[in-house]
Amino acid sequence: MTSMRLRSIALHFIFAATLSAATFSALAADQALLDILLGNGVITQAQYVELMKKPQLTSQDFGLPATDLAVAPTQAENIVDEKIEKALDEKFAARDKVIDDDLDNTIQDKIAAKIENEFPVKASYSKKGFRLETRDGNWQTNLQWRAQMRYTNPNDGGHAMPTIGAFIQLLPKGFTSKRYRLTDATVFVCVEGKGKTRIGRTHLEWGPSDIFVAPSWHPVVHEASAESVLFSFSDRPVQEKLGLWRENRG
DSSP, X not given: OHHXXXXXXXXXXXXXXXXXXXXXXXXXXXXXXXXXXXXXTSSOHHHHHHHHHOSEEEGGGGTOOTTOGGGHHHHHHHHHHHHHHHHHHHHHHHHHHXXXXXXXXXXXXXXXXXXXXXXXXXXXXETTEEEEEETTSSOEEEEOOOEEEEOBOTTTSSXXXXXXXXXXXXXOTTOBXXXXXXXXXXXEEEEEOOEEEEEXXXXXXXXXXXXXXXXXXXXXXXXXXXXXXXEEEESHHHHHHHTOOOEEEO
């Protein structure tokens, strides 16, 4: 910003010295002034060439009234300030974005590398369910269960609400879950994807925005014909607090 102000001050004094009368000679002082205006983008190269051809320059050549010469330095200074400040802002904004992106990528890469190097077991999820294997390849297994995440209260880590538990699960394309049943009656909402669910002897097909219910202790099997996301909620928190909640798999 210091160099910008010095430019503006220099421009002010040049204008003050050369615009003290209604007209002035387009000699050395004229050329110096025009060089500064051209260098700062106030005038174009074509305007510079045309102005240098004139034997005398007047305030009207810069779009100013002949009686308002005292305003010329301030107006020119403001124009230079705005152009320089805008250019600097754009340059620093672009630089900051590159730095932020590089920093984010570096942090993510380091976290991924740390997990890769230090965690002894690799986990993946596909239509065959969870696949767990040690990094040395000496042990591996598949668990054909659904990947269900629970919404939590950030203050205590418990359920999102005292009486209602909320969950969301991902079902990869072609995935069929193992049979399970729960004591809490569960309401399902298909967020995306499509598939079908067997509840006891009932077969239900579902797609985006469809809603269905699995009654308490009825066996449930999910089958996804496309990668799907199911949101669900139930009264599990109440049953857990009363010691009534049960789960049966297989």
